[in-house]
Amino acid sequence: MAEILLSVVGVGKRFGGFTALEGIDFQVRRGERVGLLGPNGSGKSTLVNCVTGTLRNEAGEIIFRDERIDRLTTHQRIRRGIARTFQIPRPFASMTVRENVEIALLYAGAPAGNERVPHGATEDDAHHILEEVGLQAKADERSGSLTQVDLRKLELARAMAAHPQLLIADEAMAGLSMGEVDEILALLMRLNQAGVSIVMIEHIMYAVMKFSERIAVLVAGRKIADGDPQSVIADPEVQRAYLGE
Amino acid sequence: MAPLPFLGVSLASAAAVYGAGIAVGNEYLYFASYTVAQYIVLATAWNILGGYTGYVNFGTAGFFAVGAYTSVVLHKTVNLPLLIMIPVGGLVCAVLGLAMGYLTLRLRGVFFAIATLAMAIVLHTLVVNWSFVGGARGAYIIRPREVMFFASYSEYLFAVMLLLAALAVAIARWVERSRLGRGLAAIRDDEIAAECSGVPTLKLKLVATTLSGFLMGIAGAPFPYYVSYVDPAGAFNLAYGVNSIAMPLIGGMSSWVGPLIGALLLGTLQQVATVTISSAANLLLVGVLLVVFVTVAPNGIVGLLQKVRGQSGARKKQNG
Ligand SMILES: Nc1ncnc2c1ncn2[C@@H]1O[C@H](COP(=O)(O)OP(=O)(O)OP(=O)(O)O)[C@@H](O)[C@H]1O
Ligand SMILES: [Mg+2]
Numbered sequence: 001m002a003e004i005l006l007s008v009v010g011v012g013k014r015f016g017g018f019t020a021l022e023g024i025d026f027q028v029r030r031g032e033r034v035g036l037l038g039p040n041g042s043g044k045s046t047l048v049n050c051v052t053g054t055l056r057n058e059a060g061e062i063i064f065r066d067e068r069i070d071r072l073t074t075h076q077r078i079r080r081g082i083a084r085t086f087q088i089p090r091p092f093a094s095m096t097v098r099e100n101v102e103i104a105l106l107y108a109g110a111p112a113g114n115e116r117v118p119h120g121a122t123e124d125d126a127h128h129i130l131e132e133v134g135l136q137a138k139a140d141e142r143s144g145s146l147t148q149v150d151l152r153k154l155e156l157a158r159a160m161a162a163h164p165q166l167l168i169a170d171e172a173m174a175g176l177s178m179g180e181v182d183e184i185l186a187l188l189m190r191l192n193q194a195g196v197s198i199v200m201i202e203h204i205m206y207a208v209m210k211f212s213e214r215i216a217v218l219v220a221g222r223k224i225a226d227g228d229p230q231s232v233i234a235d236p237e238v239q240r241a242y243l244g245e
Numbered sequence: 246m247a248p249l250p251f252l253g254v255s256l257a258s259a260a261a262v263y264g265a266g267i268a269v270g271n272e273y274l275y276f277a278s279y280t281v282a283q284y285i286v287l288a289t290a291w292n293i294l295g296g297y298t299g300y301v302n303f304g305t306a307g308f309f310a311v312g313a314y315t316s317v318v319l320h321k322t323v324n325l326p327l328l329i330m331i332p333v334g335g336l337v338c339a340v341l342g343l344a345m346g347y348l349t350l351r352l353r354g355v356f357f358a359i360a361t362l363a364m365a366i367v368l369h370t371l372v373v374n375w376s377f378v379g380g381a382r383g384a385y386i387i388r389p390r391e392v393m394f395f396a397s398y399s400e401y402l403f404a405v406m407l408l409l410a411a412l413a414v415a416i417a418r419w420v421e422r423s424r425l426g427r428g429l430a431a432i433r434d435d436e437i438a439a440e441c442s443g444v445p446t447l448k449l450k451l452v453a454t455t456l457s458g459f460l461m462g463i464a465g466a467p468f469p470y471y472v473s474y475v476d477p478a479g480a481f482n483l484a485y486g487v488n489s490i491a492m493p494l495i496g497g498m499s500s501w502v503g504p505l506i507g508a509l510l511l512g513t514l515q516q517v518a519t520v521t522i523s524s525a526a527n528l529l530l531v532g533v534l535l536v537v538f539v540t541v542a543p544n545g546i547v548g549l550l551q552k553v554r555g556q557s558g559a560r561k562k563q564n565g
Contacts, residue, residue, distance in 0.1 A: 054437055073447075074440035084441060092434035094499070103431045106424050108443025162443055 002030040005065060005166055005197050006051065006082075012059030013046055013221075020046045021221045024060070028166060028197050033188075035212030035229070036201045039241070042218040044201045045087055048168050052084050053077050064166070078108045083164035087171045087201075089151035093144030097135055100143050100154055101126040104161035125161070132187060133157045148175050156184070160191065167191065168199040173207055181207055209233070217241075248422075252415040259411035263404050267396070275403035279471060281512035282403075283464050285410040287485060288492035288504035289417045290460030295490065296498030297426060298453045299433030300350070301358040305489040307365030308338045308458050310372065310480035312465025317378050317475055320386055327405065327467060334466030335459040342458020346451045353436075362486075369481045383476025386469040402471050413460050417501040420456070429453055461489075484528060488512075491531045495538045497547025506546050 008026040012019070021043045028034055038044050049055040051062055053074035062070040069077050083104075092100050105122040130136045133153040138146065143154055156172055169188065173181045185207055192198050202208045208215065209229055216226040219241040225232045232238055246254070266274055287305060294300050312334035319330050349360040373381045388398045395401040420426045428449045431439035439446050469475045488511065496507025511531065518526040542549050 052441060054441070073445070074437075075443050075445045078441060078443045086438065086441075090435045090438035092431050092438065094434050095430065099427070103427055103439070103444065104442040106427055107431075107445075158438075158442060 002032070004028070005030045005032075007063040008047070008051065008060065009063065010060035011047070011050055011057045011062065013043075013050055013055060013057050019221050021050070021057070024218075024221075024223055026216060026223065026226070028199060030165070030197055031192070031195060032197050033192055033211055033213045034197075034199045035208040035215040036199055036218065037208060037215060037238075038218035041220075043221040044218055045170055046221075047218070048084055048170050048199075048201070051077075051168065052082060075107070078162055078164075081163075081165035082168070083108070083159035083162040083166070084168040085152070085155035085159050085170055085172050087174070089148070089155050091143035091146065091151060091154055093142070095143055096140050097143050097146070097150075097154055097157075098123075098126050098130065098139040101129055101157050101161045104158045108162035129157050129160050132160065132190075134183065149180065152176065153184075156187070164196060166197045166199070168201070170201045171203065172200075173202060173204055185211055248415065248419040251418060252411075255411040255415045256408070259407040263407050266403060267400060270396075272397065272399050275397075275399045276471075277516040279399075279403050279406045280516060281509060282406040282410040283468075284488055284492060284508040284512040285505055286406070286413040286460055286464035287489040288496070288508040289410075289413040289501065290457045290464065291489040292493040292498055292501075292504045293417060293420060293429075293460070294453045294457040296493050296503065297421065297429040297433065298450060300450065300453070301490070302361045302457070303358050303486055303490070304345070304361035304365035305461060306481045306483065306485040307361075307368045308341060308461035309465035309468070309485045310365075310477070311341055311368060312338050312462035313468040313475055313480045314372060314378055315462070316466045316469050317384050317386065320469065321377070321384075327470060331405070331409070331463050331466040335463040338462025338465070339455045339459035341462075342454040342456075343451060345458070346454035350447065350450045350454070365481065365486065369477055372477045372481070379476065381477060383474055383479070384469070385474050386472075388470055388473060398470070402467055405467055409463055413463075414501055414505055416456070416460070417504070421501055425449065425452065487528060487531055488515075491535050493545070495534055495545055497545030499544070500547060503545050503547045510546075 004027050006028040008024055011021055011024040013021040024047060026047070036044055046055065050057040053072060057070055061068055064077070064080060064082060067080070069080065092103060102122045105125050109125065127136065127139070130139050133156050135150060135153050135157060138150060146154060152172055152174070156169065159167055173184050176184065181204060188198055188200070188211065200208060200211055212229050214227065215229045215232040217224050217232060217238050224241060225235050225238045262278070266278060287309065291302060291305055294302050315334040315337045316330045319325050319333060325333070345361065345364055349357055352360055372378060378384050392398055392401045395404065428439070428444045431442060431444050432446050432449060436446055465480070468480065472479065492507030492511050493504040494507070495511060496505065497503030511534065514530060515527045518530055538545060
């Protein structure tokens with residue numbers, strides 16, 4: 001089996017008196033495609049926020065490529081190879097679509113991690129990435145005026161521009177049509193074939209089942225199942241807590 | 246245009262203004278133009294933090310005064326030439342900017358703005374109680390009787406401030422188009438998304454406060470020589486804080502052109518108002534213009550021009 005890329009060990013997170021995550025153990029191997037399921041409010045996005053550093057976890061450890069990262073700043077974690085999309089898109093609204101992507105290329109996209117991207121290279125790279133997600137026609141539009149669907153594509157484009165080893169897609173397909181879901185699925189597959197591990201958080205079961213090699217399920221801040229898709233879906237506890245509702 | 250040629254153009258413009266100034270040869274003209282040029286530096290400095298990065302600094306007067314009082318201290322102790330005092334004043338304010346950044350940049354929005362205002366008030370109080378620099382009564386600065394290459398000291402100050410304005414504008418333009426400027430814009434748009442794109446937000450914000458502080462300091466350093474008499478009321482004048490915000494706002498905050506236009510326009514108007522009406526009319530003028538612009542043209546004059554030129558012109562790729 002491939003090496004473990006990301007290891008979340010006993011992670012907990014509280015908001016005031018509310019326990020959003022408790023004792024979460026979660027691993028992603030190099031090259032793996034993992035689905036992360038759970039009802040609304042179960043803590044999926046909170047887990048992403050803890051892994052990327054947008055939130056600090058209170059208990060447990062987060063290890064990426066054999067390095068403890070849970071006290072690093074977010075940009076340091078991004079530069080080490082973790083990228084994420086935001087469930088509610090957060091574009092740089094005053095910039096064009098291309099400029100959005102260039103930010104990530106300039107600041108996180110250097111393959112070695114911290115080096116600067118040579119001048120001129122970013123424009124080609126940005127063009128290439130926008131082509132991949134199907135936004136090349138809108139490269140010069142202001143990102144603040146994009147539709148929801150295009151904003152989701154931009155989220156993916158920006159995450160790709162960071163050249164991650166692990167990409168966490170937090171509901172990247174919400175609101176997309178069937179055809180667009182298939183496009184994004186194909187895109188994520190291509191990325192995965194290029195060696196990027198992917199965690200897909202998604203409510204669209206069809207996409208999750210088609211994509212995932214493994215599925216983990218969160219319910220009320222706890223992980224209740226983790227394994228191959230068929231057996232996780234068949235698990236009575238999962239059915240009761242999530243699918244059966 | 247690449248940064249260096251632009252610096253050339255910018256310096257040449259300053260030289261042209263200087264040439265026109267001495268052709269007229271009027272001391273009052275030097276005096277008035279000095280003020281306008283000083284506002285170009287202050288507005289440009291403010292905009293690096295306020296316009297590019299999205300952090301509103303109400304403490305411009307604090308930085309300006311620290312630059313000015315650094316010169317007073319140097320004048321009373323070692324009495325260096327002005328051209329050395331200016332970078333020293335800048336460096337002191339750079340350190341002040343860095344310190345302010347460390348203490349306040351974790352605050353967002355209105356809390357950051359209030360903290361900068363509080364800092365200016367604290368500095369004001371310190372200076373009022375510091376008898377070495379004259380306390381509340383202020384200090385007299387005796388200008389050197391003559392200065393090489395220039396007909397008068399006023400003419401010299403006029404030239405120096407034009408030079409500083411040219412430098413400030415060139416620096417702002419360079420920042421705007423650099424990797425740094427892109428990062429600052431990302432911070433302004435969405436700080437969390439910026440971090441998630443690899444932007445070291447805290448570091449960049451500290452660079453912005455430091456650089457902005459430095460430029461405000463160099464604007465203040467020659468001030469004691471310009472007025473010959475500095476007191477806290479003059480150096481910490483409300484007008485510096487208000488103008489350094491109003492000028493970029495009226496000109497447009499998204500590019501270096503905005504503060505330049507704003508300072509030229511508002512600075513000149515204020516000078517005219519001072520002569521024709523009274524200096525009390527200045528702040529009133531600023532207030533009225535601010536209200537008009539905030540409601541009618543929130544993106545300033547630059548924004549208006551871009552609208553007129555149409556999206557195609559405005560959105561054209563910004564190369565070199
Ligand atoms: N910053 C915050 N402050 C307080 N409570 C929060 C915060 N962020 C999330 N929560 C709460 O934590 C719980 C988990 O939220 P989270 O966004 O992680 O859920 P999720 O599994 O991503 O849900 P969804 O499927 O709706 O996206 C929710 O009850 C939410 O209200
Ligand atoms: Mg969520």
